[in-house]
Amino acid sequence: MKKQLALLLILIYCQSLAASEVNVYSARKEGLIKPLLDTFTNATGIAVNLVTGEADTLLKRLAVEGRNTPADILLTVDVARLVRAKDQGLLQQINSPVLTSVIPEQYRDADKQWFGLSLRARVIVYAPDRVQANDLDGYLDLAADKWHKRICVRSSANVYNQSLVAAMIAHYGLNTTERWAAGLVDNFARSPKGGDRDQIKAVAAGVCDVALVNNYYLAAMLASKQEKEVAIAKQVKLFWPDQTGPGAHVNVSGAGVLKFARHKKEAIQLLAFLVGDTAQKWYADTNHEYPINAAIESSAVLQSWGDFKADNLNLGLLGKYNAAAVLLMDRVGWK
Numbered sequence: 001m002k003k004q005l006a007l008l009l010i011l012i013y014c015q016s017l018a019a020s021e022v023n024v025y026s027a028r029k030e031g032l033i034k035p036l037l038d039t040f041t042n043a044t045g046i047a048v049n050l051v052t053g054e055a056d057t058l059l060k061r062l063a064v065e066g067r068n069t070p071a072d073i074l075l076t077v078d079v080a081r082l083v084r085a086k087d088q089g090l091l092q093q094i095n096s097p098v099l100t101s102v103i104p105e106q107y108r109d110a111d112k113q114w115f116g117l118s119l120r121a122r123v124i125v126y127a128p129d130r131v132q133a134n135d136l137d138g139y140l141d142l143a144a145d146k147w148h149k150r151i152c153v154r155s156s157a158n159v160y161n162q163s164l165v166a167a168m169i170a171h172y173g174l175n176t177t178e179r180w181a182a183g184l185v186d187n188f189a190r191s192p193k194g195g196d197r198d199q200i201k202a203v204a205a206g207v208c209d210v211a212l213v214n215n216y217y218l219a220a221m222l223a224s225k226q227e228k229e230v231a232i233a234k235q236v237k238l239f240w241p242d243q244t245g246p247g248a249h250v251n252v253s254g255a256g257v258l259k260f261a262r263h264k265k266e267a268i269q270l271l272a273f274l275v276g277d278t279a280q281k282w283y284a285d286t287n288h289e290y291p292i293n294a295a296i297e298s299s300a301v302l303q304s305w306g307d308f309k310a311d312n313l314n315l316g317l318l319g320k321y322n323a324a325a326v327l328l329m330d331r332v333g334w335k
């Protein structure tokens with residue numbers, strides 16, 4: 001009898017080991033995160049169940065699921081959605097010495113509810129045959145008359161643009177930002193459409209002369225295995241905006257542990273893994289994002305663009321001003 005009980009206990013113990021898992025809701029596309037999660041599973045034995053979807057859809061789902069949610073982690077590609085999750089009471093405070101020591105202060109939540117995992121810069125790309133680098137300055141300058149009908153940018157529904165406008169509000173206030181946005185819209189070469197890569201392609205094709213894009217898209221095109229992509233990317237150049245002003249706008253991909261997480265320990269372990277050397281090197285080399293971990297070098301393409309002055313605005317402000325940014329973009333007719 002004793003023997004049977006011991007066997008039963010061993011069986012239960014083994015099952016609990018096998019059941020070690022963590023559930024991730026991710027707004028980041030599967031291909032850009034899954035290989036990392038597999039590496040984590042191989043190293044720790046913790047299975048990662050991944051649900052991917054659009055950020056707002058995932059937020060709605062979390063709200064509906066409430067305390068019954070299976071999710072432990074919310075992962076996004078922009079800070080604004082993390083702040084929204086925090087404001088909706090979906091996240092919990094995480095005290096992790098690893099996360100707070102690796103991630104610079106401006107890239108994580110002061111209340112320790114969300115953490116930046118990788119960095120991206122929103123830059124200007126331009127056609128060097130039609131634009132001189134010294135014609136360019138910063139974001140504000142893009143509203144000047146000299147850029148009339150020469151600018152491409154994606155729609156205001158895109159959170160990268162919302163966060164850029166939110167940063168402008170944080171720096172210059174609502175009125176100046178609204179006047180600027182109205183001027184920028186006036187300078188659009190076409191009604192906003194497509195993603196950031198499409199803006200790069202439009203500059204190369206002569207549809208417009210300058211565009212605003214996250215720089216990993218240009219890096220990915222330059223490092224592409226498709227010769228056509230490389231050839232297009234080579235027709236444009238990168239300009240670092242606002243180097244004599246506040247610096248280039250940066251944002252993070254990031255994550256937070258959900259309030260009702262059932263695998264909190266594993267969730268923290270996964271976040272710590274994501275800021276560790278292996279994951280950070282992967283973010284750099286595969287996604288061409290800037291590592292949040294200063295010990296890791298950025299990719300060769302990113303290094304070829306040199307160092308730049310990044311806006312050191314506290315990213316929490318991008319979430320704080322997101323709603324104001326969306327309304328403002330709507331008022332000025334940024335489609």
Ligand code: FE
Pocket residue numbers: 077214
């Ligand atoms: Fe992106």
